[in-house]
Amino acid sequence: PLIERSLPVVREFGDEVAVSILMQFRGQARIDFGDVEGGMADLREGIQLALEAAPAGIVVAAHINFGDAVWFQDGPEDGLALFRQAAEIGDRRGAVSNANWARMESQWPLFDLGRWDELVTIADGLLARFEDRMQIAVLTETFRQLVLVNRGILDGAPMIEERVLPRAREIDDGQVVVPAFRLAAMARSALGDRSG
Numbered sequence: 001p002l003i004e005r006s007l008p009v010v011r012e013f014g015d016e017v018a019v020s021i022l023m024q025f026r027g028q029a030r031i032d033f034g035d036v037e038g039g040m041a042d043l044r045e046g047i048q049l050a051l052e053a054a055p056a057g058i059v060v061a062a063h064i065n066f067g068d069a070v071w072f073q074d075g076p077e078d079g080l081a082l083f084r085q086a087a088e089i090g091d092r093r094g095a096v097s098n099a100n101w102a103r104m105e106s107q108w109p110l111f112d113l114g115r116w117d118e119l120v121t122i123a124d125g126l127l128a129r130f131e132d133r134m135q136i137a138v139l140t141e142t143f144r145q146l147v148l149v150n151r152g153i154l155d156g157a158p159m160i161e162e163r164v165l166p167r168a169r170e171i172d173d174g175q176v177v178v179p180a181f182r183l184a185a186m187a188r189s190a191l192g193d194r195s196g
Contacts, residue, residue: 003022003025003026003029004026006022007019007022007026010022015053016049016052016053016054017049017050017053017054017055017058019049020045020046020047020049020050020053020054020058020062021046021058022046023042023043023045023046023049024042024043024046024061024062024065026039026042027039027040027041027042027043027045027046027065027066027069028043028065028068028069030042031043031069031072031073036073039069040069040070040073043062043065043066043069044066046062046065046066047059047062047063047066050062055095056089056090056093056094056095056098057090057095057097057098059089059093059095060086060087060089060090060093060095060098060099060101060102061086061098063082063083063085063086063089063102064082064083064086064098064101064102064105066082067079067080067081067082067083067086067102067105068105070082071108071109071112076108076109076110076112076113077109077113079108079109080106080109080110080113083102083103083105083106083109084102084106086098086099086102087099087100087102087103087106090102100126100129100130100136101136103122103125103126104122104126104136104139104140106122107119107122107123107139107140107143107144108143110122111143111146111147116147116150116151119143119144119147120144120147120148122140123140123141123143123144124144126140127140127141127144132163132167133167133170135171135173135176138164138167138168138171138176138180139175139176139179141163141164142164142168142176142179142180142183143179145159145160145164145183145187146179146182146183146186149183149186149187149190150186152190154187154190154191156187157187157188157190157191160180160183160184160187161184161187164180164183164184165180165181165184168180168181
């Protein structure tokens with residue numbers, strides 16, 4: 001309701017950048033509440049407006065947001081294409097931190113596609129750039145370790161409990177906490193600790 005009330009005001013008195021951001025928020029909300037078609041249309045409009053008027057970081061974010069929705073609705077290959085496009089735009093237009101976030105998110109569909117070597121290569125590159133306390137590093141390490149655990153390589157299991165989980169708890173964001181706990185559960189199970 002807040003977006004619906006503010007959107008006409010922003011369209012009349014704001015700029016296209018603000019409208020682009022609102023369209024992304026509304027699109028995500030509409031999808032979450034079951035209006036997939038309307039939400040996807042909002043996200044497309046958000047991208048179009050961002051491409052026409054927004055700084056690079058917002059353009060990249062619009063592609064990432066749309067990539068998330070496309071990944072869930074149309075499959076990992078299509079979502080991956082948008083994450084890669086977002087990273088390329090960010091690199092080309094000087095929004096490097098946003099480009100790195102897009103690279104991090106590309107791990108998710110790569111995992112689903114079984115392209116785990118590619119995921120690990122991306123993860124290794126990102127982890128060389130970021131402190132392990134940062135959200136992007138925790139998410140990256142989580143997906144990197146998820147590949148290793150699924151491959152039966154459990155050397156990193158102590159690190160999951162000692163570093164990944166505590167940092168995920170500190171960050172306290174569902175998109176970080178949920179994958180970290182899933183990883184920890186899988187690692188414990190692989191080590192024979194079913195109750196853990």
